[in-house]
Amino acid sequence: xxxxxxxxxxAALRGSDPAQRAEVVEAAQELEELxxxxxxxxxxxxxxxxxxxxxxxSSITVxxxxxxxxxxxxADVAAxxxxxxxAHPGRFLLGLGAGHxxxxxxxxxxxxxxxxxxxxxxxxxxxxxxxxxxxxALGPKMLKLSRDRAAGAHPYLVTPEYVAQARATLGDGPLLxxxxxxxxxxxxxxxxxxxxxxxxxxxxxSNYTSNFLRLGFTxxxxxxxxxxxxxxxxxxxxxxxxxxKRTEEFLAAGADHLALQVVDQPSxxxxxxxxxxxxxxxxxxxx
Numbered sequence: 001x002x003x004x005x006x007x008x009x010x011a012a013l014r015g016s017d018p019a020q021r022a023e024v025v026e027a028a029q030e031l032e033e034l035x036x037x038x039x040x041x042x043x044x045x046x047x048x049x050x051x052x053x054x055x056x057x058s059s060i061t062v063x064x065x066x067x068x069x070x071x072x073x074x075a076d077v078a079a080x081x082x083x084x085x086x087a088h089p090g091r092f093l094l095g096l097g098a099g100h101x102x103x104x105x106x107x108x109x110x111x112x113x114x115x116x117x118x119x120x121x122x123x124x125x126x127x128x129x130x131x132x133x134x135x136x137a138l139g140p141k142m143l144k145l146s147r148d149r150a151a152g153a154h155p156y157l158v159t160p161e162y163v164a165q166a167r168a169t170l171g172d173g174p175l176l177x178x179x180x181x182x183x184x185x186x187x188x189x190x191x192x193x194x195x196x197x198x199x200x201x202x203x204x205x206s207n208y209t210s211n212f213l214r215l216g217f218t219x220x221x222x223x224x225x226x227x228x229x230x231x232x233x234x235x236x237x238x239x240x241x242x243x244x245k246r247t248e249e250f251l252a253a254g255a256d257h258l259a260l261q262v263v264d265q266p267s268x269x270x271x272x273x274x275x276x277x278x279x280x281x282x283x284x285x286x287x
Contacts, residue, residue, distance in 0.1 A: 001061060001093055001131060001151060001175075004037025005251065006283055009065055009179050009259035011042035012270045014049045025056040027271045032060040034276060035285030040065035040095070040154075040179070040259040046072060047080040047094070054088045061090075065154060065179070065259060066097035066136045069117045078124030085132065094128060095154050097136030111141050118149045134175060138211045143169045151175045152256075157199075157208050159233045160253040162215055167254025177257040180250060183237035184262065184275050191237035196225030198263050199234065235263075240282030247283070 008031055015024030031039055038061040041049045045064040054062050067077065077094070084092050096117065098110035114135065121128040135146035137153040143166055146153040152175025153166060167176055181198070185191040202208050203222045212221065212230065221227040226234075236246035247258055262272040262279065 001090065002037075003061055003093075003175070003177060003257040005257055006036055006247070006285065007038030007040055007061070007063075007177075007257060007259045008036050008276060009040035009042050009261040010271065011045075013039065013041045013053065014043060014045055015052070021052060023271060025052055027273055028053045028057055028060070028062075030273060031276060032057045034280040035283075036276075036280065037061065038063060038093075038177075038257065038259070042261065044068045044071060044099075045095075047077060047084060047092075050092055051084055054084060054091050059091075061093055063093035063134070063154075063259075064095040065156075066095040068099045069096055069113060070099055074117050074120035075124055078121050078126075078128050081128050081132070082126050092132070093151070094133040095136060096133060096150075111145070114142070114145065115149075118145075134177065137166075138207055140169055147171065147174045152177065154179070154259065157181075157202060157234055158211070159215060160249045161233075162211070163250055163253040163255050175257070176255050177259055178250065178255055179259045179261055180247065181235045182243055182260050182262045182275075182279065183235055184240060184243065184264070184278060185237060186239045186242070191235075192228060192231050194263060194265060195231045195235045195237060197265075199231065200225040236260075240278050243279065244282045 013024055015021045028039055040063045042065050046067055050062045081094055098114050130149055131151050133150045134152050134154045135142060135150050137143045137146040138155050143153055147170045154177050156179045158178050163178055170176055183191045183194050217230055221230040236243045250258055262275045264272050264275055
């Protein structure tokens with residue numbers, strides 16, 4: 001499923017509150033008009049979150065980023081996937097992940113659980129095609145699984161160095177679509193303060209910190225929301241033009257597509273529509 005180079009990742013696009021749904025749909029329509037090629041519904045999203053967005057747009061790919069396998073029955077997910085893709089073929093990408101031991105009470109043996117979940121999607125009637133699903137892979141085993149049992153990988157909180165390693169594991173062909181956090185602030189102190197406030201919530205999750213350690217960071221990089229070195233590696237911050245150059249590093253390292261998450265405050269972003277417009281201009285997006 002072609003995704004183009006640049007999409008938007010945003011948890012506020014879930015729009016679970018009916019009062020917010022109209023605003024979410026309007027934002028999605030604008031993202032399509034701006035030239036973004038994919039829209040990633042962030043957080044613990046579901047197929048149902050994608051339905052109103054797919055129905056209200058005409059061409060943009062809509063993906064879950066990600067659906068938590070502990071929270072959703074595979075047979076039910078397959079049925080809803082079939083319903084959506086039958087009405088709108090080629091428009092929906094199912095992003096799956098196993099969550100975190102610190103958050104999900106049912107969490108155990110995530111690799112085996114993911115394999116079993118994929119087996120259930122394969123044997124559903126009708127099945128969810130491997131080409132229409134991606135995995136939230138970080139470690140080598142899950143990356144290989146995303147290569148062998150899905151369209152590819154959607155890793156979160158990674159660096160260009162990680163992307164190069166992931167591409168080597170995946171080989172040519174499988175999709176590599178990392179998320180990348182963006183802070184459109186050129187003042188270093190303000191940019192890092194925003195980034196640090198947002199990153200701090202992830203530094204208690206061992207999936208991420210273990211990956212950072214594999215990349216050469218140390219425990220000293222984790223206190224107080226992260227060191228400058230960690231912030232600068234994980235975020236694209238600065239002017240829109242600086243951010244564009246940073247995205248090119250990820251693409252050069254082997255990413256096919258970037259799911260850009262604009263962060264405008266430490267508490268996390270809402271529907272950051274002015275920033276999406278500025279970013280689209282800097283990325284020179286066209287339809």
